[in-house]
Amino acid sequence: MRYSFLGFLLLWANVLAFGQQGTLVGKVTDKKSSEAIIGATVLVTGSTMAAPVNVDGTYSLPLDAGTYSITMTYVGYKPLTFPGIVIKSGETTTLNGTMEESATSLTEVTVTGVKQTGTEVALIQDLKKSEVVVSGMSNDQIVKTLDRDAAEVVKRIPGVTVQNNNFIVIRGLAERYNTVLLNDALTPSAEVDTRSFSFDILPSSVIDRILIFKSGAPELPGEFGGGVVKVYTKSSVLENTTSFTVSGWGRSGTTFKDGYQQSRQSGTDFLGFDNGLRKVPGVIGDQPFDSRNALSRDQLQPAASELRNEWKPLLSTARPDLRASLGLTRKFEIGSLYLSNVTSASYSNSHEQYDVLRQRLETGSGSYIYNYNDLRAVTASRLGVIHNWQARLNDHNRIDFRNFLNQYGTDEVVHRTGIDYAQGGNGRERDNYALHYQSRTIYSGQLGGTHDLGAANSTTLTWNTGYNYVFRNEPDYRRYRTGRDVPSTGQAADPFQVEVSQVGSQQDNSTYFSKLNENTYMASGQLEKRLTGRDSTRANQYKLRAGFYTEYKERNYVSRYFSYVPSTNDNFRQDLLKLPIEQIFQPQNLDPKTGFLLKEGTSDEDSYRADNTLAAGYLSAVAPVSDKFNVSGGVRMEYNRKFLRSGSSRLDAYEEKRYFFLPSLNATYNFNDRSLLRLAGSQTVNRPEFREIAEYSYYDFSSNANIVGNPKLRTAKIYNADLRYEFYPSKSELLSVGVFYKRFTDAIEQVTNLTTGSTLELGYRNADRAYDVGVEVEARKGLVGLTENAFLQHISFVLNASAIKSRVTLVDGGGTSVDNNRSLQGQSPYVVNTGVFYQDDDRRWQVSAQYNVIGPRIQFASSNSQNYSIFEMPRHVIDLALTKGFGPHLDLRLGIQDLLNQYTRLYYDSDRSGSISSADTGAFGRFRRGQYSTAGLTYKF
Numbered sequence: 001m002r003y004s005f006l007g008f009l010l011l012w013a014n015v016l017a018f019g020q021q022g023t024l025v026g027k028v029t030d031k032k033s034s035e036a037i038i039g040a041t042v043l044v045t046g047s048t049m050a051a052p053v054n055v056d057g058t059y060s061l062p063l064d065a066g067t068y069s070i071t072m073t074y075v076g077y078k079p080l081t082f083p084g085i086v087i088k089s090g091e092t093t094t095l096n097g098t099m100e101e102s103a104t105s106l107t108e109v110t111v112t113g114v115k116q117t118g119t120e121v122a123l124i125q126d127l128k129k130s131e132v133v134v135s136g137m138s139n140d141q142i143v144k145t146l147d148r149d150a151a152e153v154v155k156r157i158p159g160v161t162v163q164n165n166n167f168i169v170i171r172g173l174a175e176r177y178n179t180v181l182l183n184d185a186l187t188p189s190a191e192v193d194t195r196s197f198s199f200d201i202l203p204s205s206v207i208d209r210i211l212i213f214k215s216g217a218p219e220l221p222g223e224f225g226g227g228v229v230k231v232y233t234k235s236s237v238l239e240n241t242t243s244f245t246v247s248g249w250g251r252s253g254t255t256f257k258d259g260y261q262q263s264r265q266s267g268t269d270f271l272g273f274d275n276g277l278r279k280v281p282g283v284i285g286d287q288p289f290d291s292r293n294a295l296s297r298d299q300l301q302p303a304a305s306e307l308r309n310e311w312k313p314l315l316s317t318a319r320p321d322l323r324a325s326l327g328l329t330r331k332f333e334i335g336s337l338y339l340s341n342v343t344s345a346s347y348s349n350s351h352e353q354y355d356v357l358r359q360r361l362e363t364g365s366g367s368y369i370y371n372y373n374d375l376r377a378v379t380a381s382r383l384g385v386i387h388n389w390q391a392r393l394n395d396h397n398r399i400d401f402r403n404f405l406n407q408y409g410t411d412e413v414v415h416r417t418g419i420d421y422a423q424g425g426n427g428r429e430r431d432n433y434a435l436h437y438q439s440r441t442i443y444s445g446q447l448g449g450t451h452d453l454g455a456a457n458s459t460t461l462t463w464n465t466g467y468n469y470v471f472r473n474e475p476d477y478r479r480y481r482t483g484r485d486v487p488s489t490g491q492a493a494d495p496f497q498v499e500v501s502q503v504g505s506q507q508d509n510s511t512y513f514s515k516l517n518e519n520t521y522m523a524s525g526q527l528e529k530r531l532t533g534r535d536s537t538r539a540n541q542y543k544l545r546a547g548f549y550t551e552y553k554e555r556n557y558v559s560r561y562f563s564y565v566p567s568t569n570d571n572f573r574q575d576l577l578k579l580p581i582e583q584i585f586q587p588q589n590l591d592p593k594t595g596f597l598l599k600e601g602t603s604d605e606d607s608y609r610a611d612n613t614l615a616a617g618y619l620s621a622v623a624p625v626s627d628k629f630n631v632s633g634g635v636r637m638e639y640n641r642k643f644l645r646s647g648s649s650r651l652d653a654y655e656e657k658r659y660f661f662l663p664s665l666n667a668t669y670n671f672n673d674r675s676l677l678r679l680a681g682s683q684t685v686n687r688p689e690f691r692e693i694a695e696y697s698y699y700d701f702s703s704n705a706n707i708v709g710n711p712k713l714r715t716a717k718i719y720n721a722d723l724r725y726e727f728y729p730s731k732s733e734l735l736s737v738g739v740f741y742k743r744f745t746d747a748i749e750q751v752t753n754l755t756t757g758s759t760l761e762l763g764y765r766n767a768d769r770a771y772d773v774g775v776e777v778e779a780r781k782g783l784v785g786l787t788e789n790a791f792l793q794h795i796s797f798v799l800n801a802s803a804i805k806s807r808v809t810l811v812d813g814g815g816t817s818v819d820n821n822r823s824l825q826g827q828s829p830y831v832v833n834t835g836v837f838y839q840d841d842d843r844r845w846q847v848s849a850q851y852n853v854i855g856p857r858i859q860f861a862s863s864n865s866q867n868y869s870i871f872e873m874p875r876h877v878i879d880l881a882l883t884k885g886f887g888p889h890l891d892l893r894l895g896i897q898d899l900l901n902q903y904t905r906l907y908y909d910s911d912r913s914g915s916i917s918s919a920d921t922g923a924f925g926r927f928r929r930g931q932y933s934t935a936g937l938t939y940k941f
């Protein structure tokens with residue numbers, strides 16, 4: 001590993017030192033504001049040899065050796081001329097210019113065009129002009145990294161971490177406290193057990209920008225605690241382009257290794273869905289279980305022979321990962337109509353296999369209930385399509401039509417070995433398997449428009465309609481256990497024996513089927529009226545806004561599981577129990593008299609139908625009181641009705657109807673053109689999700705845990721306050737520091753419930769109260785203007801860090817506060833992200849090195865005296881990336897992700913101190929996924 005790192009640095013050092021022609025470089029700034037003069041021209045006086053000034057104020061002009069007179073010009077500025085500038089072959093000469101505005105008055109010039117929102121300059125300007133506290137990342141920053149999807153992108157934004165490689169945590173608040181919008185429409189969730197949008201399904205190549213709003217506003221959804229995440233995909237274009245990217249990826253410990261585990265594949269698994277190989281037997285069907293009409297033993301028995309008798313995986317050699325994408329941008333001009341289209345199709349097929357240590361610590365004794373090693377293998381296939389249209393009817397009317405489709409399938413195999421001490425004696429040795437396939441189909445579409453109306457276009461109408469569709473299929477999730485008693489010293493071990501029981505369970509010889517269908521319909525609109533303030537400029541206008549948001553969501557979830565159990569007949573053949581798993585459930589042994597029966601273990605609670613209606617309206621105002629002071633705020637009213645009924649109509653239904661009055665206030669004080677102070681306060685809510693109130697139990701073999709809902713959950717209320725100072729050295733640079741405070745009533749957390757035996761139970765509970773307080777800093781700074789060295793001028797830095805503290809008061813069933821010294825589940829006490837970037841557009845070199853670490857955070861929170869909280873420990877991550885362009889069309893990309901490949905470590909807080917210390921010696925789990933290397937080519941036609 002250290003040799004690959006050293007080689008990377010040597011390559012970087014060599015290529016950056018390379019140069020063959022004389023070059024004039026520098027920066028052009030405004031004399032009054034010191035900001036870059038974007039669009040100025042630097043030219044050889046009296047010739048056509050010229051270079052434009054970039055968005056950061058820099059320019060680069062290649063010239064033959066000689067002496068030149070150089071002129072800098074721009075409309076509205078006095079030209080600058082520098083005679084006698086000497087250019088030497090193979091060297092770089094620096095010439096900076098400070099231009100002064102011309103006193104000559106100009107006639108009004110109207111410029112019409114398409115705003116490019118994905119640049120770093122555009123993002124910084126949006127952050128500066130924002131009425132609320134907001135952080136973000138632009139496409140310019142994204143392309144400098146090797147981040148493959150949105151989950152990897154957002155973790156580099158201040159105060160943001162990622163759990164389980166796809167769910168985001170903002171300001172220490174778990175994924176359930178964050179609301180995500182895709183192109184201003186609420187995103188769907190394909191996850192059964194969480195409300196969060198899975199960020200790993202969105203490829204980074206299609207992202208225009210990501211904004212995270214951390215303070216409330218009437219225009220923002222009223223349900224959030226950490227932040228409102230807005231992800232925008234690309235839609236407007238300036239030119240026709242076609243690009244194709246293909247890359248190969250290798251993971252240490254997986255790629256080219258023998259013994260890679262996979263279940264038998266269907267013909268369409270490579271596209272991310274099952275073609276019916278794993279379908280439910282016809283006699284069972286896919287309707288919810290109803291105990292009043294349960295299938296009889298005679299009805300079920302034919303299904304036993306239709307189920308696949310496959311319990312162990314196939315072994316192969318792991319191939320390198322493959323990723324490919326095709327990107328198209330097109331523009332069309334028909335009279336005054338300007339159409340632009342962005343289309344992207346991406347495909348990936350990836351593999352990873354690694355060992356996971358899993359241990360369960362018993363409270364009181366300090367002994368382990370089990371000590372397992374899991375060999376976990378995951379094969380994933382993803383097919384994604386983005387298809388966006390934008391129609392600019394004229395200068396005042398625009399229509400957007402955006403579409404996102406993602407098909408994602410994963411084939412997971414877990415082989416578990418180790419000792420289960422809960423069985424008494426010396427323990428019981430385990431050799432268990434689980435074969436788990438699931439696919440997710442997600443479609444999100446929006447049609448919206450922006451229209452300037454009225455005299456002098458003083459009124460703007462925006463509207464949006466949307467539809468989301470989710471289908472999640474979990475077919476034939478197969479699990480079984482074998483065991484044998486651990487022999488005493490000197491005794492021989494017995495053969496492993498398949499474990500069966502009369503009652504059946506999700507752990508023993510079972511097959512599980514589930515399907516989730518969800519449809520969401522939404523509509524929103526806003527009318528903004530601008531009134532003349534101190535003058536007619538847009539920045540000084542008063543604004544009045546009125547808007548609404550409506551959403552109807554319906555979900556149908558069906559799950560059923562079946563187990564093989566021995567016949568209760570006296571003629572049952574006991575010798576069958578000694579057969580290996582490949583033989584024990586063969587067709588000749590599926591006999592209701594002498595062999596095995598198929599038994600359904602599903603209950604009425606294991607399926608549900610649910611719907612949610614949300615209607616919101618708001619009024620707000622923006623008041624630029626003076627050149628320095630700006631105030632905005634208002635109130636949002638929300639009505640929400642949530643309804644859930646389990647599969648049987650005999651069971652009580654859950655229904656909650658609530659009205660919420662949610663005020664917010666934001667104030668900004670501008671010290672000057674470059675620095676400002678923000679103050680914000682708001683009230684928000686956090687509602688229980690369908691899964692969290694559905695009272696059914698799901699066994700997750702991978703984590704060896706049962707997950708259950710709680711129909712008694714209450715909606716949480718959150719009170720938010722923010723104070724932040726921001727400084728903008730230039731149009732593309734930012735320095736900020738902020739503090740925040742949040743107070744919760746009835747905060748919702750996922751916790752460990754009372755359990756017996758070796759299986760952990762995870763549920764949901766309201767904490768009586770909680771708070772969250774923290775500090776955030778962010779810096780984006782380049783060396784242009786700080787040095788005369790041409791090499792250093794291409795270097796920029798990004799740094800953001802957060803320090804957070806939270807505390808929870810949670811009352812157990814006995815009325816005693818437990819673990820009140822702990823933090824909120826998922827909250828890290830610190831987060832650090834930093835990056836160094838080198839970018840030379842003339843020679844087409846781009847190099848980056850990025851570092852990330854998060855502090856210890858609670859993975860599973862204890863809710864009672866029978867369990868310990870489980871902490872995930874810090875892990876240092878370094879990513880390196882290099883891009884080199886060859887000619888006008890070809891780019892080569894190399895990189896290493898997770899260079900250090902440190903272990904992910906999970907420990908028990910056995911002394912209940914709220915942190916992990918030397919006194920906490922019990923490990924819950926440990927694994928490392930492997931260093932990831934990539935090589936890819938992009939061709940632009």
